[in-house]
Amino acid sequence: MEQTHDFTMWSMFADATILVQLVMLALVAASVWCWAIIVDKTLQYRRARRESDAFDAMFWSGEPLDQLFDDIGAAPQGSAETIFAAGMTEWRRSHKQDGDLIAGAQARIDRSMDVAIAKEAAKLQKGLPVLATTGSTAPFVGLFGTVFGIMNSFIQIAESQNTNLAVVAPGIAEALLATGLGLLAAIPAVIYYNKLSADADRIIAGFEAFADEFSTILSRQLDS
Template sequence: MNPVFNMESATLSPVALFLQADWVVKLVMLGLVLASIWTWAIILSFSARVRRTRKEMAKFEREFWKTDDIDAFHRAKADSDLPSARVFAAGVQEWRRSTAGKSIDRDGTRERLATSMGAAVALEVETLSDRLNILATVGSVAPFVGLFGTVWGIMRSFTSIAQAQNSSLAVVAPGIAEALFATAIGLFAAIPAVIAYNRFSHGVNKVEAGLNRFADGFHTTLSRQLDDER
């Protein structure tokens, strides 16, 4: 068995590269690994959440457009935590407040309905996209954190050269390998975060578009009913 080959294999293993690294590089690596774990946890949970939300929103809207009694539908869906249900509830509540008096300001009611449901849509989109900023941060910062670990590792390699007064590959290689490993971990954390951020942003935009379409349709329904009010 070739002892040189075994030494190189051990040196190039991720565990060995971590254990041999300077404490600063170790902190960088640990931070990036934790960021990667956090990123994947967000990716898995957010993906399931967006998929479930869009499916349940589509079902809610199909049921809504089939109903003939908006008040009964509102009572049945009062406890729903769907974005569509909350936008719907905001419209119903504003409708009741605006039409409670003896005289009805039709133009003012229409404007308040649009404002109320628009605010509800904005709040739902903000709540849904709450964790996307974490993905954006990891995607933009992780490569630079890994680069910091790389620079630090290369500086350590130059220090080793000066101390040993020897510029052979055996002296330089370990520090450079550790440094490059830090960059690799940074990219491993950043690339999925960037891809997921772009994908989920598209998904949130589609949810927002769906909520706006529903709000516009509901606003039109209430506007027609407003014309029938005496």
């Protein structure tokens, strides 16, 4: 009676060669890393939108800007408050002791907010390159493991001189598992990279729109 082969994932992993096992472990680690980034970014973007909405309500409530800045204090909470604080800090620094403004105040205020937006954008986009890299490389890494595994299977077939399907199938199944793991890591990475990149772009666009509106308000005060 022929011995049945165990085709569970763990058994196929255990029977694979060391190189194919390393490829599988790398793909599983990449998949876990990607899912950690996906969960973290989803929560981060949700929090950023909530904080921006709360700040917009305060900003357009009619409260004087100086009072709003004093309420926020030296430790702003959220990206929108940080951008606002950067502009207000430079606004106050641009005033002389006699109340006059130092020349070039508008340009400095705009640059201060641009720097703050760039820093907040970097925080929002941190980790996204990992998703892009995993999405583009994981299938090829899995394919490499599959090619090596199938090559090793054919070598074993040649040595045993037995082409029975029961002998050939286990080695090929083990090799194809690497491709499956590669796709398992790549597909969610590509989908969520596109989604999270679009979400980050929308949030950053909101920051830029607020900075333009705030700059316009300050510009009117400078002109007056």
